[in-house]
Amino acid sequence: MRPLLSVLRTTPAAWSLPVRAVRSPNPWKLDSICSRCRIQQKRQFTQSRRLTDQNAFSVDHPAKLVRVNQKHGPGLIILALIPIIAFGLGTWQVQRLDWKTKLVAKFEDRLVRPPLPLPPRIDPEAISEFDYRRVYATGTLRHDKEMLVGPRMRDGEDGFIVVTPLEREGQSTVLVNRGWIPRKLADQKDRPDGVQKGQVTVEGLLREPWKKNMFTPENKPEEGKFYFPDIEQMAELSGSQPVWIEETMVADLLEAYDRQAKGIPIGRAAEVNLRNNHAQYIFTWYGLCLATSVMLWMLVRKKPNSEAMRRVRQNRNW
Incomplete structure (x- = not known):
């Protein structure tokens, strides 16, 4: 018994060998472990490494969808529609410019003709054929039925437009x-100087009825407030025909100052005052069409995102 104990005391490394084998990072390489334990430990180690790699990949490299070389989309379609719409609007303004130019020429041709006497009774349906035609009429101004339309600005000063029925003896009354x-x-x-009495002769332009825009408030005839000349309404209130004549005067600055000082209404000049801004609209729409066409061409010709493609190549290398 004593020899055996002495032997065991002299060989402590033999007793510590299995413990060191379990703590070793590669225990299956040691010959001191049986084959069955070595296979089981190898499986456990492989499974542990696999789970560790999967967790590291899911944390460090999360899944992400990347679009590469995507040229067409909703934004590109909208950008492609803008030059088409702008070109159509520019072409429409070209047609409007031609129409407005011919209309102004027609009215100016009527202005140079001598004034016509106003018929005893006027057909309202035929006024459009005589728009901007110079006419004259004789009668009595009914100042008791005067109507003020406004406010209207002139040279930075607030005022009104004076509308007075002209009562013609044996004939119809006009505005x-x-x-x-x-x-x-x-x-x-x-x-007092602006209130003419007795027979007067008025010379002016025969005009079509005015059209009210959406921003102008409704008239209040019961309060004597007229914000726009509603010819039908004003003719009914004054017992007149819906005929509108704009009295004209020579475009003279001194004459206008003299009339204002005396309280005489300042008439308009015998000229066509239609706005013709269609040339500016043509330039605007065609310019927008050209600019958006260049932007569309640059966007279509642009190369795909190289950074996104590099990331995709790196993902493939994983």
Whole structure:
């Protein structure tokens, strides 16, 4: 018994060998372990490494969808529609410019003709054929039925347009736009020289009825407030025909100052005052068409995102 104990004391490394084998990172390489234990430990180690690699990949490299070389999309389609729409609007403005130019030429041709006497009774349906035609009529101005339309600005000063029925003896009554007066002379008592009495002859332009825009408020005839000349409404209130005549005067600055000082309405000049801005609209729409076409061409010709392709290649290398 004593020899055996002495032997065991002299060989402590033999007793510690299995413990060191379990702690070794590669225990299956040791010959001191049986084959069955070595196979089982190898499986456990392989499975542990696999789970570790999967967790590291899911944390460090999360899944992400990347679009590469994607040229077409909703934004590109909208950008492609803009030049088409702009070109169509520019072409429409070309047609409008041609129409407006011919219309102005027609009205200017009517202005140079001598004035016509106003018929005893006018057909309202035929007024469009005589728009901007110079006419004259004789009668009595009914100042008791005067209507002020406004406010209207002239040279930075607030005022009104004076509308007075012209009563023709044995003939129909028509509405006459006598011109502009300042607000301070709205009361007839403040402009005695502007209230003409007796027979007068009015010369002016025969005009079509006005059209109200969406921003103008409705008239309040019961309060004597007219924000726009509703010819049908004003003719009914004054017992006149829906015929609108704009009294004209020579475009003279001194004459306008003299009339304003005396309280006489300042009439308009015998000229066509239609706005013709279609040339500017043509330039705007065609310019927009050209600019968006260049942007579309640059976007289509642009190369795909190289950074995105590099990332995709790196993903493939994983």
